[in-house]
Amino acid sequence: MKHFGVIYNKIHNAAAIAFAAVIMMPAFHSCNTGKDEPKMPTPDIPGKPEATHYEGLENVVIPSGLASQIKEYTGFTLSFNKENRTPNYVAWELLGTEVGGSVSRSDYFWPDNELEGCTKHSDYTGSGYDRGHMCPAADQKWSEEAMNDCFVMANMCPQLHDLNAGAWETLESKERIWAKRDSAVMIIAGPIYTDGETYIEKSKVRVPDAFFKVLIAPYLDEPRGIAFVYPHMKCQGNMQDYATTIDEVEKITGFDFFSSLPDELETKLESSYSFTDWNRQ
16 A cells, blocks of 8 residues: 555554554454354345355444444444544445436435434534545435435544545445446445544544545455555545555454454455456456
8 A cells, every 4th residue: 555654654553552452352342243144145135146145244343342323224334433423434235236326416414313422514514624425425326215314424524525525436436336347345434543633623523544445245256355544635546555455454443344254254355355356347
């Protein structure tokens, strides 16, 4: 990975200290506490007819003590952190059949009053930051309800416009291409916080130091995984410069992704990646 400079070094150096304690905590909690048995597909499951369907891929094991409120919306699930006032992560499965829907963009940002600490539209006004979607609106054009739900403020993080409308948006567009090609892609995105504590002062919304995305294409003959880490700045260069393994993101965040997969497959998908394979037409 290139182009990270000082901020990338800060993420990795600080992560070794700031996340060491949480990574080594003995107890974790999540919606899913064990390995699920693979289930055979039904007609509405994506992938090839003989593909094994893995349930619980949206569940993430997070460090004990990390503030978390889990909520399912139409099209995605998230863990909301009342202390940072941002999500810990947002997870969704993007089907190839959902790409290119006809539903118009909502642009109605709304607070979820069921989530303690959830922000409102005005909390970002005049801050210099975009209301940055973790699950993007363009992934939800298949349903009016999904489109409306993805504008919940619990799905937002403060994000510089140069990143939001630049490298981050470019990655989002690639994900839709990959989902259409591979029948389905499972995506989990969220903020990365190191030892810095920058806030939107008037609303006490914590500003991320970087952002992550982890992706798997689980229904291929040769399933594959990849991750990306973008420092919170204008990210120049090629997308592959920011690619890494899912294992690396787990080290940085202290999260455990895709724990419902069989161990052997989880290890394979998380320990290596090939940007060339992902980017092949």
